[in-house]
Amino acid sequence: MLNDVVFGQYYPVKSFVHKSDPRIKLLALIAYIVALFLADNFYSLALGFIVLIMAVIASRVPLGRVLRSVKAILVLLVFTAVLNLFFHGGDNLLWQWGIIKIYREGVIFTVFFILRLFFLVMGSALLTLTTAPVELTDGIESLLTPLKWIRFPVHELALIMSIALRFIPTLIDETNRIISAQKARGADFESGNIFKRIKAVIPILIPLLISAFRRAEELGDAMDARCYAGSKKRTKYKKLAFGWRDVIIVLLFAGLITGAVLLNVYADTIFPEIYEYIRLG
Secondary structure, eight states: OOOTTTTTOOOOOOTTTTTOOOOHHHHHHHHHHHHHHHOSSSSHHHHHHHHHHHHHHHTTOHHHHHHGGGGGGGGHHHHHHHHHHEEEEEEEEEEEEEEEEHHHHHHHHHHHHHHHHHHHHHHHHHHHHHHHHHHHHHHHHHHHGGGGGGTTTTHHHHHHHHHHHHHHHHHHHHHHHHHHHHHHTTTSSSSHHHHHHHHHEEEEEEEEHHHHHHHHHHHHHHHHTTTOOTTTTTOOOOOOOOOHHHHHHHHHHHHHHHHHHHHHHHHHHHHSSHHHHHHHO
Protein backbone atom coordinates (compact mmCIF):
# COMPACT_ATOMS: atom_id res chain seq x y z
CA MET A 1 0.00 0.00 0.00
CA LEU A 2 2.84 2.38 0.91
CA ASN A 3 5.55 0.78 -1.21
CA ASP A 4 5.71 3.79 -3.51
CA VAL A 5 7.37 5.97 -0.87
CA VAL A 6 10.99 6.33 -1.99
CA PHE A 7 12.39 8.93 0.40
CA GLY A 8 14.78 7.39 2.89
CA GLN A 9 15.23 4.17 0.89
CA TYR A 10 18.83 3.55 -0.15
CA TYR A 11 19.43 1.70 -3.43
CA PRO A 12 22.76 -0.16 -3.03
CA VAL A 13 24.72 -0.33 -6.26
CA LYS A 14 28.18 0.73 -7.42
CA SER A 15 27.94 3.84 -9.57
CA PHE A 16 29.52 7.21 -10.26
CA VAL A 17 26.99 9.01 -8.07
CA HIS A 18 27.11 6.51 -5.20
CA LYS A 19 30.89 6.88 -4.91
CA SER A 20 30.76 10.69 -4.86
CA ASP A 21 31.24 12.72 -1.71
CA PRO A 22 27.92 13.19 0.16
CA ARG A 23 28.76 16.85 0.80
CA ILE A 24 29.04 17.49 -2.92
CA LYS A 25 25.76 15.66 -3.54
CA LEU A 26 23.99 17.80 -0.94
CA LEU A 27 25.40 20.99 -2.46
CA ALA A 28 24.52 19.71 -5.94
CA LEU A 29 20.90 19.20 -4.84
CA ILE A 30 20.78 22.74 -3.45
CA ALA A 31 22.25 24.06 -6.72
CA TYR A 32 19.71 22.04 -8.70
CA ILE A 33 16.80 23.47 -6.70
CA VAL A 34 18.18 26.99 -7.16
CA ALA A 35 18.50 26.40 -10.92
CA LEU A 36 14.91 25.15 -11.13
CA PHE A 37 13.57 28.23 -9.35
CA LEU A 38 15.77 30.52 -11.44
CA ALA A 39 14.25 29.04 -14.57
CA ASP A 40 11.53 31.25 -16.00
CA ASN A 41 11.12 29.57 -19.40
CA PHE A 42 10.98 26.08 -20.85
CA TYR A 43 14.50 26.27 -22.27
CA SER A 44 16.17 26.56 -18.86
CA LEU A 45 13.72 24.00 -17.46
CA ALA A 46 14.72 21.59 -20.25
CA LEU A 47 18.35 22.09 -19.25
CA GLY A 48 17.46 21.02 -15.71
CA PHE A 49 15.71 17.94 -17.11
CA ILE A 50 18.79 16.97 -19.12
CA VAL A 51 21.01 17.24 -16.02
CA LEU A 52 18.50 15.15 -14.04
CA ILE A 53 18.49 12.38 -16.68
CA MET A 54 22.30 12.42 -16.73
CA ALA A 55 22.33 12.01 -12.95
CA VAL A 56 19.85 9.11 -13.08
CA ILE A 57 21.92 7.34 -15.74
CA ALA A 58 25.14 7.90 -13.79
CA SER A 59 23.52 6.59 -10.59
CA ARG A 60 22.41 3.30 -12.23
CA VAL A 61 19.13 3.58 -10.29
CA PRO A 62 16.15 2.35 -12.36
CA LEU A 63 14.17 5.26 -13.74
CA GLY A 64 10.91 3.65 -12.58
CA ARG A 65 12.14 3.65 -8.98
CA VAL A 66 12.91 7.36 -9.17
CA LEU A 67 9.54 8.08 -10.80
CA ARG A 68 7.78 6.34 -7.91
CA SER A 69 8.81 9.25 -5.70
CA VAL A 70 6.32 11.48 -7.53
CA LYS A 71 3.37 9.31 -6.45
CA ALA A 72 3.80 10.58 -2.89
CA ILE A 73 2.85 14.12 -3.99
CA LEU A 74 0.44 13.20 -6.78
CA VAL A 75 -2.54 14.70 -4.92
CA LEU A 76 -0.58 17.93 -4.37
CA LEU A 77 0.32 18.08 -8.06
CA VAL A 78 -3.30 17.68 -9.14
CA PHE A 79 -4.55 20.23 -6.60
CA THR A 80 -2.01 22.90 -7.58
CA ALA A 81 -2.59 22.21 -11.27
CA VAL A 82 -6.34 22.80 -10.91
CA LEU A 83 -5.81 26.01 -8.96
CA ASN A 84 -3.32 27.43 -11.46
CA LEU A 85 -5.43 26.34 -14.41
CA PHE A 86 -8.64 28.02 -13.24
CA PHE A 87 -7.25 31.10 -11.50
CA HIS A 88 -4.34 32.17 -13.71
CA GLY A 89 -5.42 35.00 -15.99
CA GLY A 90 -4.26 35.94 -19.46
CA ASP A 91 -5.18 37.49 -22.79
CA ASN A 92 -6.00 34.38 -24.84
CA LEU A 93 -9.22 32.73 -23.67
CA LEU A 94 -9.45 29.02 -24.53
CA TRP A 95 -12.57 27.86 -22.67
CA GLN A 96 -15.24 29.39 -20.47
CA TRP A 97 -18.08 27.97 -18.41
CA GLY A 98 -19.85 30.55 -16.27
CA ILE A 99 -17.28 32.32 -14.15
CA ILE A 100 -14.67 29.62 -14.80
CA LYS A 101 -12.20 30.64 -17.49
CA ILE A 102 -9.14 28.88 -18.85
CA TYR A 103 -6.52 30.94 -20.66
CA ARG A 104 -3.63 29.80 -22.81
CA GLU A 105 -1.23 31.52 -20.41
CA GLY A 106 -2.78 29.59 -17.53
CA VAL A 107 -2.27 26.26 -19.29
CA ILE A 108 1.36 27.08 -20.08
CA PHE A 109 2.06 28.26 -16.52
CA THR A 110 0.41 25.12 -15.07
CA VAL A 111 2.52 22.80 -17.22
CA PHE A 112 5.66 24.75 -16.28
CA PHE A 113 4.88 24.65 -12.55
CA ILE A 114 4.08 20.92 -12.56
CA LEU A 115 7.29 20.08 -14.43
CA ARG A 116 9.35 22.17 -12.03
CA LEU A 117 7.86 20.42 -8.99
CA PHE A 118 8.19 17.05 -10.75
CA PHE A 119 11.92 17.54 -11.37
CA LEU A 120 12.49 18.86 -7.85
CA VAL A 121 10.96 15.77 -6.20
CA MET A 122 12.88 13.40 -8.49
CA GLY A 123 16.18 15.15 -7.74
CA SER A 124 15.55 15.02 -3.98
CA ALA A 125 14.62 11.32 -4.16
CA LEU A 126 17.79 10.58 -6.12
CA LEU A 127 19.88 11.94 -3.24
CA THR A 128 18.44 9.49 -0.70
CA LEU A 129 18.55 6.62 -3.19
CA THR A 130 22.28 7.11 -3.81
CA THR A 131 23.46 8.14 -0.33
CA ALA A 132 23.47 5.86 2.70
CA PRO A 133 22.03 7.37 5.91
CA VAL A 134 25.43 7.29 7.64
CA GLU A 135 27.07 9.10 4.72
CA LEU A 136 24.25 11.64 4.68
CA THR A 137 24.77 12.29 8.39
CA ASP A 138 28.51 12.81 7.91
CA GLY A 139 27.90 15.12 4.96
CA ILE A 140 25.38 17.30 6.81
CA GLU A 141 27.61 17.47 9.87
CA SER A 142 30.63 18.46 7.78
CA LEU A 143 28.74 21.20 5.93
CA LEU A 144 27.37 22.64 9.17
CA THR A 145 30.73 22.51 10.99
CA PRO A 146 31.14 26.35 11.04
CA LEU A 147 28.05 26.55 13.26
CA LYS A 148 29.98 24.81 16.03
CA TRP A 149 31.67 28.14 16.71
CA ILE A 150 28.36 29.43 18.08
CA ARG A 151 27.83 26.19 20.04
CA PHE A 152 25.14 24.91 17.72
CA PRO A 153 24.57 21.12 18.18
CA VAL A 154 25.60 20.20 14.64
CA HIS A 155 26.28 16.52 15.30
CA GLU A 156 23.00 16.00 17.14
CA LEU A 157 21.01 17.71 14.37
CA ALA A 158 22.68 15.59 11.68
CA LEU A 159 22.02 12.45 13.72
CA ILE A 160 18.33 13.31 14.14
CA MET A 161 17.92 13.87 10.40
CA SER A 162 19.71 10.61 9.61
CA ILE A 163 17.56 8.60 12.05
CA ALA A 164 14.40 10.17 10.63
CA LEU A 165 15.38 9.19 7.07
CA ARG A 166 16.46 5.73 8.20
CA PHE A 167 13.16 4.98 9.93
CA ILE A 168 10.92 6.04 7.05
CA PRO A 169 11.15 2.65 5.24
CA THR A 170 11.01 0.84 8.61
CA LEU A 171 7.75 2.53 9.57
CA ILE A 172 6.37 1.94 6.08
CA ASP A 173 7.01 -1.80 6.43
CA GLU A 174 5.42 -1.73 9.88
CA THR A 175 2.37 0.08 8.51
CA ASN A 176 1.98 -2.49 5.72
CA ARG A 177 2.12 -5.33 8.25
CA ILE A 178 -0.52 -3.67 10.44
CA ILE A 179 -2.78 -3.09 7.42
CA SER A 180 -2.41 -6.72 6.35
CA ALA A 181 -3.24 -7.90 9.88
CA GLN A 182 -6.30 -5.64 10.04
CA LYS A 183 -7.51 -6.84 6.62
CA ALA A 184 -7.14 -10.45 7.80
CA ARG A 185 -9.53 -9.55 10.63
CA GLY A 186 -12.09 -8.16 8.18
CA ALA A 187 -11.17 -4.48 8.17
CA ASP A 188 -12.10 -2.51 5.05
CA PHE A 189 -9.94 0.47 4.06
CA GLU A 190 -11.05 0.97 0.45
CA SER A 191 -14.85 1.29 0.50
CA GLY A 192 -17.21 3.85 2.00
CA ASN A 193 -17.16 7.63 2.08
CA ILE A 194 -14.27 9.80 3.24
CA PHE A 195 -15.39 9.79 6.88
CA LYS A 196 -15.55 5.98 7.03
CA ARG A 197 -12.08 5.74 5.53
CA ILE A 198 -10.68 8.20 8.07
CA LYS A 199 -12.32 6.22 10.87
CA ALA A 200 -10.81 3.01 9.50
CA VAL A 201 -7.31 4.50 9.77
CA ILE A 202 -7.53 4.84 13.57
CA PRO A 203 -6.87 1.10 14.21
CA ILE A 204 -3.67 1.56 12.19
CA LEU A 205 -2.36 4.69 13.90
CA ILE A 206 -2.51 3.39 17.49
CA PRO A 207 -0.35 0.25 17.00
CA LEU A 208 1.93 2.22 14.65
CA LEU A 209 2.59 4.86 17.34
CA ILE A 210 3.21 2.14 19.92
CA SER A 211 5.66 0.43 17.56
CA ALA A 212 7.43 3.72 16.81
CA PHE A 213 7.89 4.53 20.51
CA ARG A 214 9.12 1.01 21.17
CA ARG A 215 11.69 1.23 18.40
CA ALA A 216 12.82 4.66 19.63
CA GLU A 217 13.29 3.28 23.15
CA GLU A 218 15.24 0.28 21.83
CA LEU A 219 17.44 2.60 19.79
CA GLY A 220 18.11 4.79 22.82
CA ASP A 221 19.03 1.73 24.92
CA ALA A 222 21.36 0.49 22.18
CA MET A 223 23.11 3.88 22.02
CA ASP A 224 23.49 3.96 25.81
CA ALA A 225 24.87 0.41 25.82
CA ARG A 226 27.56 1.56 23.36
CA CYS A 227 28.41 4.58 25.55
CA TYR A 228 27.25 7.10 22.97
CA ALA A 229 27.94 10.61 24.22
CA GLY A 230 27.10 12.89 21.31
CA SER A 231 29.88 14.70 19.49
CA LYS A 232 32.35 14.69 22.39
CA LYS A 233 35.76 13.38 21.24
CA ARG A 234 34.24 11.29 18.47
CA THR A 235 36.35 9.98 15.62
CA LYS A 236 35.17 8.67 12.26
CA TYR A 237 35.87 5.29 10.74
CA LYS A 238 35.58 6.73 7.22
CA LYS A 239 36.79 10.26 6.57
CA LEU A 240 35.22 12.22 3.76
CA ALA A 241 37.54 13.24 0.94
CA PHE A 242 37.01 15.01 -2.37
CA GLY A 243 37.86 13.17 -5.58
CA TRP A 244 37.76 13.59 -9.33
CA ARG A 245 34.08 12.64 -9.41
CA ASP A 246 33.26 15.55 -7.14
CA VAL A 247 35.09 17.99 -9.41
CA ILE A 248 32.98 16.82 -12.35
CA ILE A 249 29.75 17.24 -10.35
CA VAL A 250 30.76 20.75 -9.23
CA LEU A 251 31.52 21.79 -12.82
CA LEU A 252 28.27 20.23 -14.06
CA PHE A 253 26.01 22.04 -11.62
CA ALA A 254 27.93 25.28 -11.91
CA GLY A 255 27.29 25.02 -15.63
CA LEU A 256 23.63 24.29 -14.93
CA ILE A 257 23.12 27.48 -12.94
CA THR A 258 25.10 29.51 -15.48
CA GLY A 259 23.12 28.00 -18.34
CA ALA A 260 19.81 28.67 -16.59
CA VAL A 261 20.69 32.33 -16.10
CA LEU A 262 21.88 32.75 -19.71
CA LEU A 263 18.78 31.04 -21.09
CA ASN A 264 16.58 33.33 -19.01
CA VAL A 265 18.31 36.35 -20.57
CA TYR A 266 18.65 35.18 -24.17
CA ALA A 267 15.63 32.86 -24.52
CA ASP A 268 13.82 35.32 -26.79
CA THR A 269 16.67 35.12 -29.33
CA ILE A 270 16.54 31.30 -29.52
CA PHE A 271 13.69 30.25 -31.80
CA PRO A 272 11.79 33.52 -31.16
CA GLU A 273 8.57 32.22 -32.71
CA ILE A 274 8.42 29.29 -30.30
CA TYR A 275 9.37 31.48 -27.34
CA GLU A 276 6.64 33.96 -28.14
CA TYR A 277 4.08 31.16 -28.10
CA ILE A 278 5.17 29.41 -24.91
CA ARG A 279 6.42 32.38 -22.86
CA LEU A 280 5.06 32.49 -19.31
CA GLY A 281 4.09 36.12 -19.19
